[in-house]
Amino acid sequence: MNQILSxxxxxxxxxLINLELLVNGLLVGSIFALIAYGMALVWGVMDIxxxxxxxxxxxxxxxxxxxxxxxxNLFPAASPIIWVILSIPIAAAAVALFSYLVFASVISRIxxxxxxxxxxxxxxxxxxxQQLMNQVFTAEDRIIDSGLATISMFQYQVNIxxxxxxxxGLGIATAIVIVLIMRYSxxxxxxxxxxxxxxxxxxxxxxxNKIYALTFALNGAICGVAGSIVAFVFIIHPFQGVIYTLRSxxxxxxxxxxxxxxxxxxxxxxxxYENFAGFIFGPQLQNAFVFLIxxxxxxxxxxxxxxxxxxLE
Amino acid sequence: xxxxxxxxxxxxxxxxxxVAPFLFPNNMSQLSDLMIFILIALAxxxxxxxMGYNSFGNVLFFGIGxxxxxxxxxxxxxxxxxxxxxxxxxxxxxxxxxPSQYLxxxxxxxxxxxxxxxxxxxxxxxxxxxxxxxxxxxTTLAIGVAAAEVARSIPIIGAGSGMNFPQPPxxxxxxxxxxxxxxxxxxxxxxxxxxxxxxxxxxxxNAIRDDEDKAESMGLPTASIKSTxxxxxxxxxxxxxxxxxxxxxxxxPSEVAFPFTTIGVWMILMAIMGGMGxxxxxxIGAIVFQIFKELFWTYLFGWQxxxxxLLIVIIVVFFPDGIMGAFNNWKKRRNLQNTAKAKT
Numbered sequence: 246m247n248q249i250l251s252x253x254x255x256x257x258x259x260x261l262i263n264l265e266l267l268v269n270g271l272l273v274g275s276i277f278a279l280i281a282y283g284m285a286l287v288w289g290v291m292d293i294x295x296x297x298x299x300x301x302x303x304x305x306x307x308x309x310x311x312x313x314x315x316x317x318n319l320f321p322a323a324s325p326i327i328w329v330i331l332s333i334p335i336a337a338a339a340v341a342l343f344s345y346l347v348f349a350s351v352i353s354r355i356x357x358x359x360x361x362x363x364x365x366x367x368x369x370x371x372x373x374x375q376q377l378m379n380q381v382f383t384a385e386d387r388i389i390d391s392g393l394a395t396i397s398m399f400q401y402q403v404n405i406x407x408x409x410x411x412x413x414g415l416g417i418a419t420a421i422v423i424v425l426i427m428r429y430s431x432x433x434x435x436x437x438x439x440x441x442x443x444x445x446x447x448x449x450x451x452x453x454n455k456i457y458a459l460t461f462a463l464n465g466a467i468c469g470v471a472g473s474i475v476a477f478v479f480i481i482h483p484f485q486g487v488i489y490t491l492r493s494x495x496x497x498x499x500x501x502x503x504x505x506x507x508x509x510x511x512x513x514x515x516x517x518y519e520n521f522a523g524f525i526f527g528p529q530l531q532n533a534f535v536f537l538i539x540x541x542x543x544x545x546x547x548x549x550x551x552x553x554x555x556x557l558e
Numbered sequence: 559x560x561x562x563x564x565x566x567x568x569x570x571x572x573x574x575x576x577v578a579p580f581l582f583p584n585n586m587s588q589l590s591d592l593m594i595f596i597l598i599a600l601a602x603x604x605x606x607x608x609m610g611y612n613s614f615g616n617v618l619f620f621g622i623g624x625x626x627x628x629x630x631x632x633x634x635x636x637x638x639x640x641x642x643x644x645x646x647x648x649x650x651x652x653x654x655x656x657p658s659q660y661l662x663x664x665x666x667x668x669x670x671x672x673x674x675x676x677x678x679x680x681x682x683x684x685x686x687x688x689x690x691x692x693x694x695x696x697t698t699l700a701i702g703v704a705a706a707e708v709a710r711s712i713p714i715i716g717a718g719s720g721m722n723f724p725q726p727p728x729x730x731x732x733x734x735x736x737x738x739x740x741x742x743x744x745x746x747x748x749x750x751x752x753x754x755x756x757x758x759x760x761x762x763x764n765a766i767r768d769d770e771d772k773a774e775s776m777g778l779p780t781a782s783i784k785s786t787x788x789x790x791x792x793x794x795x796x797x798x799x800x801x802x803x804x805x806x807x808x809x810x811p812s813e814v815a816f817p818f819t820t821i822g823v824w825m826i827l828m829a830i831m832g833g834m835g836x837x838x839x840x841x842i843g844a845i846v847f848q849i850f851k852e853l854f855w856t857y858l859f860g861w862q863x864x865x866x867x868l869l870i871v872i873i874v875v876f877f878p879d880g881i882m883g884a885f886n887n888w889k890k891r892r893n894l895q896n897t898a899k900a901k902t
Contacts, residue, residue, distance in 0.1 A: 365826060365874045529718065
């Protein structure tokens with residue numbers, strides 16, 4: 246208790262710590278929001294919770310890692326930043342192709358089944374991927390050195406890792422591209438139409454099965470981008486995917502199903518909340534706060550719905 | 559429908575399980591795991607199969623039960639819980655229990671765990687069971703994950719580094735005790751369930767699964783039935799968790815106590831594998847699953863999760879009716895053929 250009070254006191258004495266927590270929360274949150282956006286897209290369009298999201302992210306990370314290793318051996322003179330940026334489309338394409346294969350083999354067969362079936366099936370895929378990656382890429386922690394220094398401001402009171410800044414920037418750029426695609430392109434319109442009413446979209450001449458496949462592949466591409474960002478901001482390890490799955494799961498629920506735009510806000514908000522909770526209550530409680538807020542928010546939403554004689558379904 | 563064949567089959571299976579420890583004395587830990595799996599599969603199916611509430615969060619009671627038993631063993635052994643967990647790293651030696659202390663602690667703990675979790679289940683169920691369908695599954699999943707993270711941050715039960723059970727003293731045949739305690743509840747629970755599913759309570763559970771709105775508008779007490787069923791399942795889960803923790807002899811918050819990625823999924827998988835909504839399904843599913851799992855872990859080590867993941871995908875995608883479902887379909891087809899023959 247005293248620890249908590251003294252931490253609060255510290256925030257009051259040194260207001261710049263608030264700024265650091267806020268900025269770091271925003272930067273990390275934008276990466277998580279990107280991953281959650283993909284999950285929300287698949288969830289909203291085809292009613293499938295992709296538990297393998299985290300494994301896809303890690304797979305993208307490995308694709309980026311091996312590409313960068315390969316390329317920087319070929320051209321040792323070039324700066325690593327170029328390879329980091331070039332690795333993004335490569336990883337995106339690799340994971341998109343892979344997730345298309347997953348769609349064709351498994352997901353297409355469970356499209357019209359219960360949501361709960363999709364949870365289990367994609368969980369199985371996650372298990373398979375985790376250990377396959379563990380066997381193929383070994384259990385060693387992989388990290389890409391982006392060669393960016395930490396930026397310090399206000400006499401080292403605010404420290405922002407340069408790689409995080411780059412990662413967040415790339416994440417935001419990707420998010421903007423995807424939002425533009427969703428809003429203005431024919432493909433994006435078809436996706437939105439399918440998610441609103443698949444039957445009506447089919448009558449209007451949209452090949453919904455193709456849209457489902459492409460949506461799943463688009464989600465794979467998003468995971469690939471996120472993976473190559475994760476590879477130089479955090480670390481890549483075969484069993485680390487669960488973190489991203491659970492985190493994006495929490496974000497999507499907090500945003501409310503079917504509310505894709507709110508995912509980005511929820512992602513940023515959750516990361517900021519988490520940073521402050523971790524600072525005030527101690528880092529060992531940080532994750533507990535992240536996951537406790539999910540049932541709490543759902544309960545509150547349920548009580549609100551109940552007053553309107555409705556229920557959460 | 560009970561025929562003499564099923565009666566004899568039940569008797570044979572029961573006798574087999576009674577003598578199994580003498581037949582396979584080297585596989586006691588697998589056998590006691592099997593009893594735990596049968597218990598949780600039956601308890602999960604009570605909600606998932608019979609009532610249509612697919613829960614991922616039953617590991618909450620599993621873990622709480624486990625922690626209660628471990629704490630009860632330590633406290634009734636005359637030690638302070640905080641001292642015990644903080645000393646956990648090195649000197650286990652100073653925390654030795656006598657056999658009677660150990661057994662009393664275990665017995666009191668398991669009774670406490672089951673009863674506390676029964677009421678906890680009533681309390682939690684009365685709120686969370688107001689959600690339906692997707693939201694219920696999602697929320698319970700989040701509860702399971704949150705429970706692990708919260709347990710990870712409470713120092714008195716060992717926080718992230720987990721908590722050891724007190725060492726079972728020499729001369730206590732731990733796995734035999736766990737096995738027979740598991741078997742006892744399996745038999746009782748099986749008898750209870752086959753009675754329950756034929757009562758009004760059971761029919762209301764099925765009505766809730768088929769159409770909750772209609773059941774409610776018929777004036778059926780859906781809310782209280784739902785939380786009572788959830789509480790009974792919590793009782794069994796706590797009991798199973800207590801046995802499981804004692805068998806593993808160590809509690810890790812997210813691997814053993816609240817294992818939402820292992821037990822939390824296996825319980826559902828076993829029920830699906832055997833056939834959801836049947837009384838024999840979860841039992842058969844648990845037996846088949848345990849055999850598969852042990853085979854994978856023994857012969858495919860290093861690739862065992864790949865095999866398990868593939869098994870999950872194949873079962874969920876291609877065999878959603880499970881073994882009992884396939885059996886019932888076959889029986890139905892045969893009956894149809896028989897009646898067709900009788901007509902001609």
